[in-house]
Amino acid sequence: MKNHIILGIESSCDDTGASIFSTQHGVQSNVVFSQTDAHRLFGGVVPEIAASYHLEKISHVVSQAFEKAGCTLPDVDAIAVTSKPGLPGSLIVGTCFAKALAFTTNKPIIGINHLEGHIFSASVEHNIPFPYVCLTVSGGHTAMYLVQGQGEYTMLGQTRDDAAGEAFDKVAKLLNIPYPGGPIIEKLAAIVGFQDFFNYPRGKMLGYDFSFSGLKTAVLYDLIERGWYDKQTKKSTIPDEESQAKVASSLLYAISDIFCRKIIAALKEFPEVRSIAFVGGVACNQYIRKQLELVAMKYDAQVYTPHRQYCTDNAAMIAYVGHYKFLQGKLDSMDLDIL
Ligand code: KG4
Ligand code: ZN
Numbered sequence: 001m002k003n004h005i006i007l008g009i010e011s012s013c014d015d016t017g018a019s020i021f022s023t024q025h026g027v028q029s030n031v032v033f034s035q036t037d038a039h040r041l042f043g044g045v046v047p048e049i050a051a052s053y054h055l056e057k058i059s060h061v062v063s064q065a066f067e068k069a070g071c072t073l074p075d076v077d078a079i080a081v082t083s084k085p086g087l088p089g090s091l092i093v094g095t096c097f098a099k100a101l102a103f104t105t106n107k108p109i110i111g112i113n114h115l116e117g118h119i120f121s122a123s124v125e126h127n128i129p130f131p132y133v134c135l136t137v138s139g140g141h142t143a144m145y146l147v148q149g150q151g152e153y154t155m156l157g158q159t160r161d162d163a164a165g166e167a168f169d170k171v172a173k174l175l176n177i178p179y180p181g182g183p184i185i186e187k188l189a190a191i192v193g194f195q196d197f198f199n200y201p202r203g204k205m206l207g208y209d210f211s212f213s214g215l216k217t218a219v220l221y222d223l224i225e226r227g228w229y230d231k232q233t234k235k236s237t238i239p240d241e242e243s244q245a246k247v248a249s250s251l252l253y254a255i256s257d258i259f260c261r262k263i264i265a266a267l268k269e270f271p272e273v274r275s276i277a278f279v280g281g282v283a284c285n286q287y288i289r290k291q292l293e294l295v296a297m298k299y300d301a302q303v304y305t306p307h308r309q310y311c312t313d314n315a316a317m318i319a320y321v322g323h324y325k326f327l328q329g330k331l332d333s334m335d336l337d338i339l
Contacts, residue, residue, distance in 0.1 A: 008319025080322020157208025
């Protein structure tokens with residue numbers, strides 16, 4: 001079969017990414033400019049800042065992707081770009097840039113749903129047998145899907161309020177931990193052996209739906225009761241690292257437990273499913289990975305997680321989805337919109 005080259009562009013939130021994917025040889029380059037440092041000062045992503053950084057960086061990021069892959073724009077067969085969902089100002093930068101490239105070179109453009117990118121991010125490097133269940137967990141999303149084939153998936157459930165990554169980040173803020181809190185929560189939890197000290201509530205069973213805002217509030221009230229958070233000044237008064245670590249560990253334990261329960265339910269309901277993909281920024285968490293693997297082992301199933309660089313927002317997953325849409329003839333026109 002002929003080799004096809006796809007350029008992927010990602011700019012839905014605070015990472016500017018470009019990637020070259022070859023249908024025969026896989027990912028040829030994956031360049032990401034992360035804006036995390038710029039947003040840290042504000043404790044979260046500031047949409048206006050994100051959009052202006054994308055504008056400043058996108059041209060260079062795309063050039064780097066070509067350079068690293070050892071090819072140029074004329075070699076490309078199609079341009080895949082994240083068109084939704086995301087921050088409008090951020091999405092507009094990526095889609096306009098992609099449209100300009102497509103228009104001037106007369107190449108097809110393919111709009112990609114960012115969440116579809118995450119769903120198939122573990123397939124960039126792994127051959128996952130269908131059907132599989134995908135748990136997508138990031139700072140903006142928490143959802144479970146049943147995946148039947150390339151581009152064929154149905155949502156089983158999603159969060160009714162906060163995303164799990166958001167719960168990590170919000171609790172981290174209460175503990176005086178800088179944004180993004182997830183990775184530091186994991187490091188702190190390791191200090192105290194990933195134990196459940198405070199038994200935070202797991203919330204009601206909501207089928208395959210999730211809810212994390214109650215958990216976050218429960219942690220807040222518990223901190224206030226212990227005298228580890230001042231309600232008036234809204235400042236952390238946590239006495240030492242060990243106390244921080246105990247809260248972090250209990251939170252991680254509770255969130256991991258919620259995921260394990262949902263995965264067990266899915267493995268019971270769908271006996272034909274013996275593969276689980278765990279994707280998104282939170283899938284960087286080694287403890288949760290391990291717990292899911294232990295669950296999977298009991299049910300004769302296997303867990304697939306993307307390499308770190310494909311867990312957080314990246315353009316390789318966008319180029320990957322772009323490659324099968326291209327082969328399926330699912331192309332877009334210059335009318336491609338972000339809504
Ligand atoms: O996918 P991502 O880079 O951006 C979004 O689309 O949101 O995910 C970022 C989220 C943040 O909430 C961050 O705290 C969380 O992923 N995260 C982690 C870990 N690494 C990143 N959460 C828990 N444990 C980690 N090791
Ligand atoms: Zn994402």
